[in-house]
Amino acid sequence: MIGRFGLACMAVTGIVGAIAAPAAFAEGDTVTIGIPIGLSGANSVVAPSVVQAAQLAAAEINTKGGILGHKVVLEIADDNSGADGAVKAYNSLIFQKRVNAIITMETSAARNAGLPVVARGKTPFIYTSYYEGRSCSPYLFVDAWVPDQQVATVVDYFMKEKGARTFFLAGSDYAFGRGMLGFTRKYIEAHGGKVVDEEYLPMDASDWTPVLSKLKAANPDALISSTAGGAPNVTLAKQLRASGINVLFGNLAVDEGTAKSIGADATGVYISQSYLTSIDNPQNAAFKAGLEKMFGPEMKTPNDLSVPEYDGIYLYKAAVEKAGSFNEEAVLKALPAVSFDGPRGVIRMDKQHHSPLTMYLGQVQADGSVKVIQVFQDVDPGNQCPKLK
Amino acid sequence: MTSLFLDIVTTAAILYVVATGLLIVFGVLKIINFAHGSFLTIGGYAALVVTQLGLSPWAGPPLALLAGFVLGAVVEMLIVRPLYNRPLDAILATWGLSIVVVQLITIGFGRGTNFVVSPVKGAVVVLGTEYSLYRLLMIVVALVLGGVLVTIMQGTRLGLVARAVIMNEALAQSLGINSARVRFITFSIGSGLAALAGALITPLLSVDPLMGVPWLLNAFMLVLVSGTSLLSLLLACVVLGGAQVVVSTYGNPVFGALTIVVLAAILLRIRPAGFARV
Numbered sequence: 186m187i188g189r190f191g192l193a194c195m196a197v198t199g200i201v202g203a204i205a206a207p208a209a210f211a212e213g214d215t216v217t218i219g220i221p222i223g224l225s226g227a228n229s230v231v232a233p234s235v236v237q238a239a240q241l242a243a244a245e246i247n248t249k250g251g252i253l254g255h256k257v258v259l260e261i262a263d264d265n266s267g268a269d270g271a272v273k274a275y276n277s278l279i280f281q282k283r284v285n286a287i288i289t290m291e292t293s294a295a296r297n298a299g300l301p302v303v304a305r306g307k308t309p310f311i312y313t314s315y316y317e318g319r320s321c322s323p324y325l326f327v328d329a330w331v332p333d334q335q336v337a338t339v340v341d342y343f344m345k346e347k348g349a350r351t352f353f354l355a356g357s358d359y360a361f362g363r364g365m366l367g368f369t370r371k372y373i374e375a376h377g378g379k380v381v382d383e384e385y386l387p388m389d390a391s392d393w394t395p396v397l398s399k400l401k402a403a404n405p406d407a408l409i410s411s412t413a414g415g416a417p418n419v420t421l422a423k424q425l426r427a428s429g430i431n432v433l434f435g436n437l438a439v440d441e442g443t444a445k446s447i448g449a450d451a452t453g454v455y456i457s458q459s460y461l462t463s464i465d466n467p468q469n470a471a472f473k474a475g476l477e478k479m480f481g482p483e484m485k486t487p488n489d490l491s492v493p494e495y496d497g498i499y500l501y502k503a504a505v506e507k508a509g510s511f512n513e514e515a516v517l518k519a520l521p522a523v524s525f526d527g528p529r530g531v532i533r534m535d536k537q538h539h540s541p542l543t544m545y546l547g548q549v550q551a552d553g554s555v556k557v558i559q560v561f562q563d564v565d566p567g568n569q570c571p572k573l574k
Numbered sequence: 575m576t577s578l579f580l581d582i583v584t585t586a587a588i589l590y591v592v593a594t595g596l597l598i599v600f601g602v603l604k605i606i607n608f609a610h611g612s613f614l615t616i617g618g619y620a621a622l623v624v625t626q627l628g629l630s631p632w633a634g635p636p637l638a639l640l641a642g643f644v645l646g647a648v649v650e651m652l653i654v655r656p657l658y659n660r661p662l663d664a665i666l667a668t669w670g671l672s673i674v675v676v677q678l679i680t681i682g683f684g685r686g687t688n689f690v691v692s693p694v695k696g697a698v699v700v701l702g703t704e705y706s707l708y709r710l711l712m713i714v715v716a717l718v719l720g721g722v723l724v725t726i727m728q729g730t731r732l733g734l735v736a737r738a739v740i741m742n743e744a745l746a747q748s749l750g751i752n753s754a755r756v757r758f759i760t761f762s763i764g765s766g767l768a769a770l771a772g773a774l775i776t777p778l779l780s781v782d783p784l785m786g787v788p789w790l791l792n793a794f795m796l797v798l799v800s801g802t803s804l805l806s807l808l809l810a811c812v813v814l815g816g817a818q819v820v821v822s823t824y825g826n827p828v829f830g831a832l833t834i835v836v837l838a839a840i841l842l843r844i845r846p847a848g849f850a851r852v
Contacts, residue, residue, distance in 0.1 A: 387831045390788060394581050395581070396822075398823055419780040428697055429705070
């Protein structure tokens, strides 16, 4: 029911977007981008911001003549944030709607379920969500971060600048949580640190008491967490604060918006993202102004999941223009060679289908804003897919 | 060791606060109220409204109690009353109601996670260790709540009548007790207590449309092993809640989350009466 309600809202916004764009295109000259996304389920909180970023990119491209003279049309389908919904959404987008490309932010479960469908349709697929890494397919390109890029920034800072040696890891019990912390443990141990404990709470659980008691007993130099979005992030921050434990705290899975809404209890928490709203460059200013103008009071705060979607659509445009056609094979060949200068700076998916990214280590301030502590230029994604170029 | 002890006592207190409303409804009405979790959620949102209006956070719990009581009264009249003789249908109806409540809250407040201001902040040193002041406060709340309810049940006319209905409804009716009215009041109080619990736990947690779900199952199992006695419920909360803390602390929290459900099932297999009449 949530899905249908959300979908109705999306449909309305979609229509408004379409009317706003000029109709200078020849009948039938369209290029369709499929966006299977979690309008319902776990991703439903962030999905609207991603859809807005896509709508802005499409509207901007259309006012400037589209892609090779073709009007960009978005086909949005709810994947229910999971595998079952994703299979349906991908099948309908690729084989019924005949989309030219899939460009989307999704859960890892949904992405994995969609990949075989993408392979059957030989459709170019740009994945715009940060994820646990090492998902490889000739059709898949990623313009968001992987653990190799993010974890390193937090751990390096804690070890070098704060002298942290012992770490306590806490997360939610699911693929992303375990994947992130598993990588973090390896990284810490490879760099001479020690992981004193690694604890998980079920995804829907909200009482961190036992984990906090263990944390207190272990008395580590730093705590690093990777929980499911939304509630677990919040409850951990609040209960940590209420328990009187004062420890260096890096949160791998909190976005700027959530950190802001946690408020004072998040003060001092370190986060690491490839996009922060405060990034000071003309592209980001124009992007934010564009969203504001297009959506007004309905505008969702842009974030590290919505901005890569915007970049992804422009990267696809660049690849089509370089290839000179919408032919899937030609576009796939061009994708690693093109770049786009967006709100996060220049993005290029040239490292085994992944992107070197500038990462921003920030610290949440008492007023909820995120202060940039350190900028890590062009962090390499590492060997994600050695078999791909 | 001290902090383990405090974890056990405060966890038991929180469970007790959450489960009492369900126990009262189950005891008197003999129906399983699957909407208990959604009344808990309503209480959480009542506290959220208090925060949004900028009122004192202390106003949250009383307002939640009132909101739960009033909504419980409406629900009893419209949905629960016709189903007293059809307990299975009552389960379906209250389950359906919980879905409706979640959707209405989602439409009204959005799916997002919200926060309420805590009336007390930080930690205090107790028994030589620093501990969350709010969790300690929950011990006092649970004792006061239990005390008030026991006093009502043992010392007032309403309690006497309610106990009569619990023991033998047909006999109570033949003695001129208006059992429909007893049920109405009981359901309203039970719903009010659920909402009160929701408002009381939110300063520790967050407010979202599904916040009641994880609590419903544990509360339900605790009530099943406690029968109709408030004292048995207290014992069940200390034993099963304590087991949960111990398993979570020495084992891992993923198994810890299953402890109450698994132990309750085993207990009911060995001793069908559970903690009742010990």
